[in-house]
Amino acid sequence: MSGGLDASRIDVRIDGRLIVDGVDCTVAPGTFSAMIGPNGAGKSTLLRILAAVERPEAGTVEFAGDKLFELPRRQRARIVSFVEQDSSTELSLTVRDVVALGRTPHHGLFSDAGADDDAIVARVIEAAGVASLADRDVTTLSGGERQRVMLAKALAQETQLLLLDEPSNHLDIAAQLSVLGLLERLALSGVTVLAALHDINLATAYCDHVIVLRNGRVFAAGPTSEVLTPELLSEVYGVQATVLAHPQTGRPLVAFSPSV
Structure with missing residues (x-):
């Protein structure tokens, strides 16, 4: 492929x-x-x-x-970049420093980050919605905030x-x-x-x-609209479900039936 x-x-x-x-x-x-x-x-x-x-x-x-x-x-x-489910660091680093680690694969063995790297870090911090946290110590953040920081770090790898x-x-x-x-x-x-x-x-x-x-x-x-049928959801998850069309987007919308 x-x-x-x-x-x-x-x-x-x-x-x-x-x-x-x-x-x-x-x-x-x-x-x-x-x-x-x-x-x-x-x-x-x-x-x-x-x-x-x-x-x-x-x-x-x-x-x-x-x-x-x-x-x-x-x-x-x-x-390839990878964001794990509970990825974090216990090092006392700022959010900006953690995200900048994503640029490491693009540096030579003895080269330092340059202006281009700084611009990329600033851009992905903004894209991930953590610009207001850039100077915070990452160990002080909530789980959700850390998750977005690790996403920004992965984006910095480009x-x-x-x-x-x-x-x-x-x-x-x-x-x-x-x-x-x-x-x-x-x-x-x-x-x-x-x-x-x-x-x-x-x-x-x-x-x-x-x-x-x-x-x-x-x-x-396969295609989401073809694969996620009520029959598949029942067999895989053991639940009853109805697949509807989203009233705004037309994409599949799954409604689960309560257990009885």
Whole structure:
């Protein structure tokens, strides 16, 4: 798949248990895709493999034809950035300093940050909505504020592949919509974005493609409007749901029925 993310036959075992089982998945270049599934489906584990943070027991991961596990770490960090679910730092650094760490892969071994780096850091701090926090010590921030700082750090890497594990975690509704809107715009600009999401209606509102994991395997994948049917939601999540059309956007809107 030229230009996009392509993972083939990914196996991951933890303590002898198969967590990710023979997964094949693709994400087209310049798209915003969601990875969904119940707790324990393997989403976080698979994302860490796709980001080449950890190596699988078997399988390959390629982006734009590059085999990510064969690249030097610095070169890989110029291709893919990853925001973990609870990523943070306990170092006493300002928000601006933390975000500036995202520029590290673009520096030579003995080179310092320049004016261009400073401009990029300022731009992504603004884009992530943390400009008012730029001089704060990151250890004093709330979970949601830290989450947006780590998103800004990933944006500072200026990669063409951005992976995120629950980017709406800890965020209030307005911040969730702001972050998902930012990711949507990044995809429109050509960045390939894949995010694990718990909130199915965020996936339907912003993502045109969805990968559904269940028990460490890809249960379904394809256009969001085609994949997320009441039948699939019942089988994967064990819930009753009705899929409606959003009155303003026309995109799918999932209404869940209360348990009886």
